[in-house]
Structures are given as C-alpha cells and as structure tokens.
Amino acid sequence: MNLTKIVVTFSGYNADAINDEIKSALNHINDFDIVEIRGDGFDALNRQDHINIVENVINTFKAKGKEIIYTYRTASQGGKGSKTTVEYQALLQGICQMMNIDYIDIEVKIGKDIVKEIKEVADDHHIKVLLSHHDFKKTDSKEEIEALFKDMDDLKGDVFKFSYMPQSKEDVLRVTSIVQKAKEQYGNKIVGISMGELGKETRLEKASVFTYGFISRDAAPGQIHITELRKQFPIKDD
Numbered sequence: 001m002n003l004t005k006i007v008v009t010f011s012g013y014n015a016d017a018i019n020d021e022i023k024s025a026l027n028h029i030n031d032f033d034i035v036e037i038r039g040d041g042f043d044a045l046n047r048q049d050h051i052n053i054v055e056n057v058i059n060t061f062k063a064k065g066k067e068i069i070y071t072y073r074t075a076s077q078g079g080k081g082s083k084t085t086v087e088y089q090a091l092l093q094g095i096c097q098m099m100n101i102d103y104i105d106i107e108v109k110i111g112k113d114i115v116k117e118i119k120e121v122a123d124d125h126h127i128k129v130l131l132s133h134h135d136f137k138k139t140d141s142k143e144e145i146e147a148l149f150k151d152m153d154d155l156k157g158d159v160f161k162f163s164y165m166p167q168s169k170e171d172v173l174r175v176t177s178i179v180q181k182a183k184e185q186y187g188n189k190i191v192g193i194s195m196g197e198l199g200k201e202t203r204l205e206k207a208s209v210f211t212y213g214f215i216s217r218d219a220a221p222g223q224i225h226i227t228e229l230r231k232q233f234p235i236k237d238d
C-alpha cells in the first residue's frame with residue numbers, strides 16, 4: 001500500500017460538467033484513491049441540485065471502493081464559494097448529517113469555535129476532519145506554518161493540509177522541509193502543497209498523506225493529471 005493517496009478533484013460547475021468528470025474518472029479508476037467534491041464549484045445551483053450532485057458522486061465511487069472528501073472552498077481561501085460564515089457552517093454540518101462521506105474539509109481560519117462545532121457533527125457521523133489552509137498569493141514563514149499546525153493539532157484534526165503559492169525556490173524548500181518535520185511530529189497526516197509551476201515537485205513528494213490531481217481541468221495552479229501522479233505512486237499490494 002502506498003502511504004500517499006491520490007485525490008482526484010472534481011471542480012465542475014454544474015451537473016453536466018461533473019458528469020463528464022465522473023465519466024473520465026471511471027475510465028481512470030485505478031489512478032486515484034479518493035474523490036474530492038468541490039461544492040463551491042457548483043455554488044450557483046439550488047440546494048436540491050447541489051445535494052443530487054454530491055449523492056451521485058458518492059453513489060458512483062463508494063461502489064468502486066473509493067473514499068470521498070467534501071470541500072467547500074470559500075473565496076477568501078481562493079475558492080468560488082460566496083457563502084457567509086453562518087451559511088458555511090450550516091452547509092458543512094448538513095453535508096455531514098446527510099451524506100456518506102469519509103472526510104470533511106474545514107478551513108481552519110473560519111474560527112476555532114466554528115471548527116469545533118462542525119467537528120462535533122462530523123464526529124457524530126464518523127467522518128474524519130481535514131483541516132485546511134490556503135494562500136494563493138504567498139507562503140507563510142516557518143513560524144507561522146508551525147503555529148498553524150499547532151492550532152490544527154489542538155483542534156484534533158485527522159489531516160492537516162496547507163497549500164501556498166511560492167514566490168521563490170526558498171518558499172518551495174521551506175514547504176518540503178516543514179512537511180517532513182511535521183510528519184515526524186504529528187504522524188502520517190500532513191498534506192503540504194506549494195502551488196504553481198515552481199511548486200509542482202511538492203505534489204510528487206511521498207511525505208504528504210494525500211496528493212491532489214485533476215481529471216478534466218486543474219482545480220488549482222500546478223495540479224497534475226492523476227495518471228501522471230499514479231506513475232509516481234504506483235499501486236502496491238504489500
């Protein structure tokens with residue numbers, strides 16, 4: 001078994017676009033382990049249409065033995081989501097109550113109390129909590145990233161993930177070394193991404209527990225097609 005799981009991100013903006021991604025993913029079924037549904041991608045749809053898409057993805061890929069992450073990326077973290085904090089909390093809690101997912105992505109900067117309240121609902125439904133932080137402009141300092149992990153640890157996340165935009169090679173190297181160190185400290189639960197062309201190599205490193213790739217179109221700068229990722233992380237039976 002590989003320690004790094006490949007996550008395919010579905011970033012379609014409506015049912016047709018998601019259906020295309022589903023179809024392509026079914027044709028590449030061995031190239032990924034987990035499906036990430038980006039709920040902010042189809043934020044413009046009404047509640048029932050939103051639920052139908054999520055259910056469709058879950059039903060299709062759970063039957064194939066894949067795990068599911070639900071993510072709603074807010075605009076403040078580089079996503080398309082325009083929900084208020086109150087709406088964000090209600091959406092994530094509702095998804096945990098209704099949907100058979102494995103992980104819920106919670107943006108840690110939303111506020112500790114809100115993270116705790118969403119986590120309570122996730123725990124009740126045996127859903128793992130993936131605490132995330134993104135910055136599409138810069139990379140935080142070593143001290144800031146360490147403080148971020150400390151917060152994620154205090155909040156008892158199952159996975160700690162950050163994705164930063166590098167401005168220099170040093171930013172990329174800082175991310176790589178922090179992921180290694182944090183893995184030693186917290187265990188195999190760290191995902192550290194340096195975005196863009198400059199940071200691409202971080203998506204091929206084995207220290208991260210997940211690596212995110214695309215099937216139809218990239219959901220973040222520097223994302224790699226899942227078939228390329230599978231070459232780096234071949235399926236092993238041991």
Ligand SMILES: O=C1C[C@@](O)(C(=O)O)C[C@@H](O)[C@@H]1O
Nearest residue numbers: 009071163193212219220223
């Ligand atoms: O957090 C991540 C990682 C990501 O931002 C990336 O850089 O591949 C893509 C997002 O869909 C996902 O939620």
